[in-house]
Amino acid sequence: MFTRLFVSPLSAADYILGYMIPLLPIALLQIFVCLATAMFLGLPFNKSILFMILVLLIISPLYISCGLLFGTLFTDKQVGGIFAIFVNVTTWLSGTWFELDMIGGTFQAIAxxxxxxxxxxxARAILHAEYADVFYSLIVVIGYSIIMTILAIFMFKQKMQGSSK
Structure with missing residues (x-):
C-alpha cells in the first residue's frame, strides 16, 4: 500500500501532518463524548470544563503522533495489539489508576x-481550578509531542527511502 503513496511529490512531513490534522476533530469529538459521560455520572459543569477541552486537545497530538509512529514501524496487523499494550502501559505510568507515590522508587522516577x-x-489541575499548575505539565507534553512527531516523520522518511530502492 505504501508504494503507491511514495510516488507522489509529498514529503514525509506532509504525510504525517496530513494524517495528524484530520485526527484532531476526531479527538475533539472524543473529548466531548467523554466529558458528557463524566457530567452524566456526576462531574459538575463549570468553567474548568471549557479549559479541560482545550488542555485535552493540546494533549491529543502526543497520542496521535505515537499512533503514527507505531503505524510506520509495524504492520497493520501488529499495530492494534501493540497500541493496546501501549495504552495499558501509559495508564499505569500516568497515575490514572493509582497515585504514583504509592509505588515510588524507580517506577515513579521513570513515570x-x-x-x-x-x-x-x-487534567487534574484544570479540574481543581489550579491553573498555574497546568503550564509545566503542558510544556512537557508539548515537548514530547514535538519529539514524537519528528520521530514519526523521520521513520516514515526512512521507510519511503527504503521502498524506493
Whole structure:
C-alpha cells in the first residue's frame, strides 16, 4: 500500500501532518463524548470544563503522533495489539489508576521522565481550578509531542527511502 503513496511529490512531513490534522476533530469529538459521560455520572459543569477541552486537545497530538509512529514501524496487523499494550502501559505510568507515590522508587522516577503522568497532572489541575499548575505539565507534553512527531516523520522518511530502492 505504501508504494503507491511514495510516488507522489509529498514529503514525509506532509504525510504525517496530513494524517495528524484530520485526527484532531476526531479527538475533539472524543473529548466531548467523554466529558458528557463524566457530567452524566456526576462531574459538575463549570468553567474548568471549557479549559479541560482545550488542555485535552493540546494533549491529543502526543497520542496521535505515537499512533503514527507505531503505524510506520509495524504492520497493520501488529499495530492494534501493540497500541493496546501501549495504552495499558501509559495508564499505569500516568497515575490514572493509582497515585504514583504509592509505588515510588524507580517506577515513579521513570513515570516522571515520561509525558503520561504530566497529561494526567494537567487534567487534574484544570479540574481543581489550579491553573498555574497546568503550564509545566503542558510544556512537557508539548515537548514530547514535538519529539514524537519528528520521530514519526523521520521513520516514515526512512521507510519511503527504503521502498524506493
Amino acid at each position: 516522571q521522565c515520561l509525558p503520561f503522568m504530566h497529561t494526567v497532572n494537567a
